[in-house]
Amino acid sequence: MAEHESAQARLDKVVMLIASNIVAEVCSLYLRRRDGSLELVATEGLNPGAVHNTHLKPGEGLVGLVAEQAEPKQFADAQHHPAFSYRPETGEEAYHSFVGVPILRGGHTIGVLTVQNRTMRQYGDEEVEALQTTAMVIAETLAAGGIVSDEVTAETRRDSNARFMGQPISESVALGHVVLHEPRIVVTRLIAEDVDLERRRLQQAIEDLTGQIDDMMERGDLARAGEHHEVLEAFRMFAHDHGWRRRLDEALATGLTAEAAVQRVRNDTRARMLRMPDPRFRDRLHDIDDLSNRLLRFLSGGTETAATGSLPEDAIVIARTMGPAELLDYDRQRLRGLVLEEGGVNSHVAIVARALGIAAITQCKGVLEAVEQGDAAIVDAQGGELHLRPTQEVISAYSDKVRFQARKQAQYAALRNVPAMTLDDQRVGLHINAGLLFDLPHLDQSGADGIGLFRTELQFMISSTFPRLDQQTRLYKSILDSAGKRPVVFRSLDVGGDKVIPYFRAGAEENPALGWRAIRMALDRPALFRTQIRALLRAAQGRELRVMLPMISDVSEFETARALIDRELTILKKHGRTEPSKLMVGAMIEVPALLWQLDSLLPLADFVSVGSNDLVQFLFAADRGNDRVSGRFDALSPAALRAFRQIVLAADRHGTPLTLCGEMAGRPLEAMALVGLGFRSISMAPASVGPVKAMVLSLDAENLRRRLDTLLEERKTSLREDLKRFAAETGVQI
Numbered sequence: 001m002a003e004h005e006s007a008q009a010r011l012d013k014v015v016m017l018i019a020s021n022i023v024a025e026v027c028s029l030y031l032r033r034r035d036g037s038l039e040l041v042a043t044e045g046l047n048p049g050a051v052h053n054t055h056l057k058p059g060e061g062l063v064g065l066v067a068e069q070a071e072p073k074q075f076a077d078a079q080h081h082p083a084f085s086y087r088p089e090t091g092e093e094a095y096h097s098f099v100g101v102p103i104l105r106g107g108h109t110i111g112v113l114t115v116q117n118r119t120m121r122q123y124g125d126e127e128v129e130a131l132q133t134t135a136m137v138i139a140e141t142l143a144a145g146g147i148v149s150d151e152v153t154a155e156t157r158r159d160s161n162a163r164f165m166g167q168p169i170s171e172s173v174a175l176g177h178v179v180l181h182e183p184r185i186v187v188t189r190l191i192a193e194d195v196d197l198e199r200r201r202l203q204q205a206i207e208d209l210t211g212q213i214d215d216m217m218e219r220g221d222l223a224r225a226g227e228h229h230e231v232l233e234a235f236r237m238f239a240h241d242h243g244w245r246r247r248l249d250e251a252l253a254t255g256l257t258a259e260a261a262v263q264r265v266r267n268d269t270r271a272r273m274l275r276m277p278d279p280r281f282r283d284r285l286h287d288i289d290d291l292s293n294r295l296l297r298f299l300s301g302g303t304e305t306a307a308t309g310s311l312p313e314d315a316i317v318i319a320r321t322m323g324p325a326e327l328l329d330y331d332r333q334r335l336r337g338l339v340l341e342e343g344g345v346n347s348h349v350a351i352v353a354r355a356l357g358i359a360a361i362t363q364c365k366g367v368l369e370a371v372e373q374g375d376a377a378i379v380d381a382q383g384g385e386l387h388l389r390p391t392q393e394v395i396s397a398y399s400d401k402v403r404f405q406a407r408k409q410a411q412y413a414a415l416r417n418v419p420a421m422t423l424d425d426q427r428v429g430l431h432i433n434a435g436l437l438f439d440l441p442h443l444d445q446s447g448a449d450g451i452g453l454f455r456t457e458l459q460f461m462i463s464s465t466f467p468r469l470d471q472q473t474r475l476y477k478s479i480l481d482s483a484g485k486r487p488v489v490f491r492s493l494d495v496g497g498d499k500v501i502p503y504f505r506a507g508a509e510e511n512p513a514l515g516w517r518a519i520r521m522a523l524d525r526p527a528l529f530r531t532q533i534r535a536l537l538r539a540a541q542g543r544e545l546r547v548m549l550p551m552i553s554d555v556s557e558f559e560t561a562r563a564l565i566d567r568e569l570t571i572l573k574k575h576g577r578t579e580p581s582k583l584m585v586g587a588m589i590e591v592p593a594l595l596w597q598l599d600s601l602l603p604l605a606d607f608v609s610v611g612s613n614d615l616v617q618f619l620f621a622a623d624r625g626n627d628r629v630s631g632r633f634d635a636l637s638p639a640a641l642r643a644f645r646q647i648v649l650a651a652d653r654h655g656t657p658l659t660l661c662g663e664m665a666g667r668p669l670e671a672m673a674l675v676g677l678g679f680r681s682i683s684m685a686p687a688s689v690g691p692v693k694a695m696v697l698s699l700d701a702e703n704l705r706r707r708l709d710t711l712l713e714e715r716k717t718s719l720r721e722d723l724k725r726f727a728a729e730t731g732v733q734i
Contacts, residue, residue: 107270
């Protein structure tokens with residue numbers, strides 16, 4: 001196959017060599033076309049004129065049967081089999097015995113290799129095994145490309161454009177080239193020179209693999225490794241499976257290298273599982289791929305990961321799933337986009353992806369089966385689309401879109417030092433949400449007034465052990481140093497629910513979002529809370545410190561937490577350390593019960609902040625991460641907006657500073673509604689500051705307030721369209 005001659009000459013030589021070695025009168029090679037049909041591309045023994053002129057529909061004939069069932073078939077008297085399809089142009093009516101084996105790539109049938117004889121006979125197991133091994137060699141060679149025309153083996157070469165849908169994580173667009181987070185190992189050495197040596201190599205690799213999985217299970221280091229516990233359990237099950245090991249040994253016995261044996265068993269197993277009616281079996285395909293890739297990496301001795309290897313200038317990372325620490329391993333100067341098959345839009349890695357400002361989508365099912373390393377790709381994280389190997393027309397359309405966005409960003413950059421003042425002279429504070437050190441340059445880049453929400457839990461989520469007091473202190477000090485005179489609001493540790501830290505076992509809960517999390521965990525485990533407060537107090541050193549307490553559902557929780565903070569402040573003074581110049585303790589309003597405790601809470605709090613994400617989903621009892629119910633409510637419904645207005649009025653009565661941090665604040669239309677309700681401070685993702693500021697500069701807040709007073713009295717499910725009309729009528733830039 002490597003000789004320098006035409007593709008057809010190589011294929012003709014292949015079938016001739018197989019026929020002579022297996023002592024067969026006919027050997028034929030069929031390959032799948034784009035339309036699913038099978039084309040005769042080479043033969044030894046049949047009529048040469050049938051080559052490229054014989055096509056079998058999907059499932060047609062004995063060849064179609066082999067392709068459809070993806071397993072070897074043999075018949076002593078093929079012509080009397082009900083599936084036999086007579087093709088006069090081939091001249092095969094003279095041959096009775098038939099054996100066909102599928103040519104598999106990634107578990108999919110891309111062709112069929114057949115052998116025929118005039119006499120009625122049964123082929124031995126060794127002959128069938130030899131044909132299967134040969135079929136695998138052909139598959140790997142075809143996968144390298146350049147052997148046949150573009151019309152055939154389209155699934156093998158994956159050279160056609162494809163489009164996948166997913167859930168947007170961020171709102172941007174990226175053009176680049178694919179980097180597989182767990183890159184497939186390309187098997188180049190297929191035939192073994194020493195079978196015993198290959199068997200020893202494989203045995204050692206399996207021992208290393210099972211040892212690695214057992215270690216990961218025992219350490220519980222799941223979040224950092226990007227693994228779910230059930231995935232590791234599946235790995236362990238497959239790795240210790242005797243049937244899997246037996247099939248590997250049988251593949252070795254046919255003369256394959258250890259790597260080729262793993263590839264062969266992977267292809268055969270995938271082919272069987274793809275044809276199982278129970279979708280639970282098909283869901284295990286990822287586990288087969290992951291386990292095989294890990295084993296191949298041990299065999300190849302490669303330790304370099306995709307993140308530490310050579311990245312293209314425009315890397316788009318594609319993975320089944322990953323942890324936040326793994327994403328941070330990539331060079332942020334080269335990382336353009338992220339595509340995940342699994343994971344929620346509010347998962348840990350999604351939060352980090354948004355913080356990095358890259359185009360990212362999740363729930364992109366089936367993409368790993370269709371993509372190859374280095375493929376051109378476009379991630380549209382606004383529409384939730386991934387375009388693989390896009391056509392020139394698609395590239396041009398998205399290039400125009402990216403250029404348009406760049407022009408808009410340039411316009412926003414020009415507003416960086418302009419105060420966010422409405423047309424009727426109402427100043428609106430625009431702050432950013434942050435959580436890691438690399439968020440800090442966004443303060444200057446966006447022209448934000450400060451950090452309205454610093455998520456301290458991200459440091460805990462990306463660490464494999466509990467961050468020590470000095471580690472926390474250094475981080476908080478760096479944040480305050482970088483912010484300068486601009487305010488920073490540190491939210492105390494908000495873990496539990498979907499935010500699991502690997503070294504802290506909270507136990508399973510039926511409804512974790514409403515369970516033991518945030519301030520509830522802090523009050524039950526005060527040592528965690530006090531250590532963090534101590535670090536924050538030490539980091540402030542003569543500067544203003546703002547601490548916000550999450551998930552407060554009763555005023556007593558705020559009072560208890562405030563007492564713990566005051567106790568730490570007393571200890572700080574007792575040891576002669578420099579205390580903050582001013583300590584402000586606030587509460588997050590995200591539990592609806594607080595709406596009826598505002599007059600009790602607000603006199604005690606130095607400030608409050610509305611957590612719109614949780615408050616809205618709790619108001620409507622609808623999980624925002626659940627596709628079935630998340631679309632059933634709108635944050636711009638009168639019910640939600642009345643709740644927000646109630647908070648604004650109460651804060652005005654008590655003179656308590658008020659802000660809002662959440663997804664709403666970062667969308668110009670929703671932010672416009674918040675300003676109309678009376679919010680004068682909001683916090684958002686850094687990329688949203690420019691668009692929201694442009695909206696504020698074009699808005700008459702008092703005019704909108706009067707319109708909202710009328711709209712909120714109407715009986716409507718949502719005010720979204722009414723607010724869009726208001727913006728269009730008054731020239732508000734949304």
